[in-house]
Amino acid sequence: MKRLLIILFFISSAAVAQEYDTQRNISYYADGNGDAYKTSQCRLDIYYPKNKKDFSTVLWFHGGGITGGSKEIPAALTQKGIAVIGVGYRLSPKVKAPAYIEDAAAAIAWAFNNIAKYGGSNKLIFVSGHSAGGYLGMMATLNKQYLKKYNIDANSIAALIPFSGQAITHFTVRQERGIKDVQPIIDEYAPLYHVRADAPPMLLITGDRELELLGRYEENAYLLRMMKLAGNKQTRLYELQGFDHGGMAQPAFPLLIKEISEVSKAITSGGK
Secondary structure, eight states, rough: OOOHHHHHHHHHHHHOOOEEEEEEEEEEESSOOTOOHHHSSSEEEEEEEOOOOOOEEEEEEEOSSTOOOOOOGGGGGGTTTSEEEEOOOOOOTTOTHHHHHHHHHHHHHHHHHOOOOOOOOEEEEEEETTTTTHHHHHHHHTTTHHHHTTTTOOOGGSSEESOOOOOOSSSHHHHHHTTTTTTTOOOOSSGGOOOOOOOOOOOEEEOOOSSSTTTTTHHHHHHHHHHHHTOOOOOOOOOOOTTOOOTTTTHHHHHHHHHHHHHHHHHHTOOO
């Protein structure tokens, strides 16, 4: 009984040892240039461990087809010893491409420039998101020009882990041009257009190919193939069988957390 009480004491102590704080509605643009919509939408929330140094951080871009949704900090990512940045961004049709991709890059740049103030390491910044959020993360990472504007090398991102992100030109970008959902296009607004050998590690996660939205699994499979042909050896694809587009996020979160842990250990030990 005494031994059990000691074990419970240590478990309890470990559970309460790490405290977290949340700061909300931080503008990630220095100046909205008088644009009220940009000022209201381009904000982020940061959830981070207190009294901890050099922790990993994941930027989370919400889904919603680039036409809906709002910034969020997924509960599945809390209490994991990492910081989570929930990003809001401008939506179509109030803006058109590439405005929302530029927002994603600005938020990533904010993380690189500010995470040390909260105790985190800018060498351990991960990019993730579901659906449209996955697409935005891929675009801001694979097309290096978006982050170059902020003098940040996109290859400094520790890893990219999109959940069911669109690999071809996003259907909302196509709709802005009057093109229907089932007409695929690969242009400068497609992650596939920017395949390169030197991209950061990338774990592509999708739902079941028979249950996914449109051809989402096949797009990611093609992205994987083209990354390999381009010479990239750090891209992988994980299909969550039995889960549809909306349902795949919950079983994907443990894969994201595991990837953050493993890549962070490799970087801190000098393995990257």
